Amino acid sequence: TTRNYTDLLPSANFSVDFSRSLIGRLAASRTMTRAEYTDLAGAVSLNGQNGTGSGGNPQLKPVRSTNFDGSLEWYFAPQSLLEVGVFYMDLTSYIGYGQTTVTAPNLQQGIATPTFDYAVAVPINDKGTNKGFEIAWQQPVWGGFGVDLNYTHTLGRDSNGAPLAGSSRHTYNVQGWFENDVVSARLIYSYRSAFLTGIVSTLPQYVDGAGDLSASLNLKLTKQLSMSFDAKNLTGQLARQYVMNRDMPAAIYNNGKQFYLGLKYSL
Numbered sequence: 001t002t003r004n005y006t007d008l009l010p011s012a013n014f015s016v017d018f019s020r021s022l023i024g025r026l027a028a029s030r031t032m033t034r035a036e037y038t039d040l041a042g043a044v045s046l047n048g049q050n051g052t053g054s055g056g057n058p059q060l061k062p063v064r065s066t067n068f069d070g071s072l073e074w075y076f077a078p079q080s081l082l083e084v085g086v087f088y089m090d091l092t093s094y095i096g097y098g099q100t101t102v103t104a105p106n107l108q109q110g111i112a113t114p115t116f117d118y119a120v121a122v123p124i125n126d127k128g129t130n131k132g133f134e135i136a137w138q139q140p141v142w143g144g145f146g147v148d149l150n151y152t153h154t155l156g157r158d159s160n161g162a163p164l165a166g167s168s169r170h171t172y173n174v175q176g177w178f179e180n181d182v183v184s185a186r187l188i189y190s191y192r193s194a195f196l197t198g199i200v201s202t203l204p205q206y207v208d209g210a211g212d213l214s215a216s217l218n219l220k221l222t223k224q225l226s227m228s229f230d231a232k233n234l235t236g237q238l239a240r241q242y243v244m245n246r247d248m249p250a251a252i253y254n255n256g257k258q259f260y261l262g263l264k265y266s267l
Contacts, residue, residue, distance in 0.1 A: 039060055046102070053119070065091045103118075187215050212232065214234065232257070
């Protein structure tokens with residue numbers, strides 16, 4: 001399968017200074033994102049017991065979207081920010097999930113000739129929209145300590161009103177930090193609510209909502225040498241997937257805690 005396409009991707013950004021501390025921003029853009037290889041793969045997996053299956057679609061078009069963003073930023077104190085923003089995405093070739101019929105043998109039902117029809121879930125190009133708002137607050141507290149908070153609310157729907165794959169309704173981050181000339185330390189809690197991850201045997205499969213606690217530490221040992229330490233998933237949060245609703249679990253993964261240590265030397 002061979003695909004050729006040419007895209008013109010303009011973008012424009014505007015800002016208005018209402019005062020020294022209040023700034024408004026507007027942005028419009030056209031974007032294109034290619035489909036993942038797992039979605040493009042032509043192979044299918046068939047279940048002879050119930051006549052279903054899943055697979056890829058090499059005919060997929062890239063995801064094309066027209067995007068609009070607006071925000072109002074208030075810098076009410078040194079190193080401090082309160083920001084409110086809205087966004088809208090018009091997805092003209094969103095990659096969703098549909099169904100096609102594949103004819104193949106079914107040895108489990110004693111059919112040796114390719115005359116059995118399977119209902120196979122495959123990714124398809126569809127239309128959709130994603131819209132929402134975001135709020136962010138950043139402020140030093142005292143003695144090098146500070147806090148960052150942000151929250152995003154999205155409503156992503158395809159042409160049939162079904163949820164967009166990969167779109168969480170609620171996402172937020174809570175971050176506490178300490179900084180001076182030698183040390184930079186951060187403790188971050190991130191959360192995203194459940195989201196659609198795909199279609200398995202014609203049924204929608206979701207990743208359940210989960211939070212993650214991470215930490216980072218940076219030390220300036222000398223003018224040229226610095227050390228960094230990062231830790232992820234400190235609470236050992238499990239990754240859970242379910243089909244249709246949480247009473248139908250599909251998989252549970254334990255990705256474990258992750259630690260990273262680095263040294264950086266600048267000439």
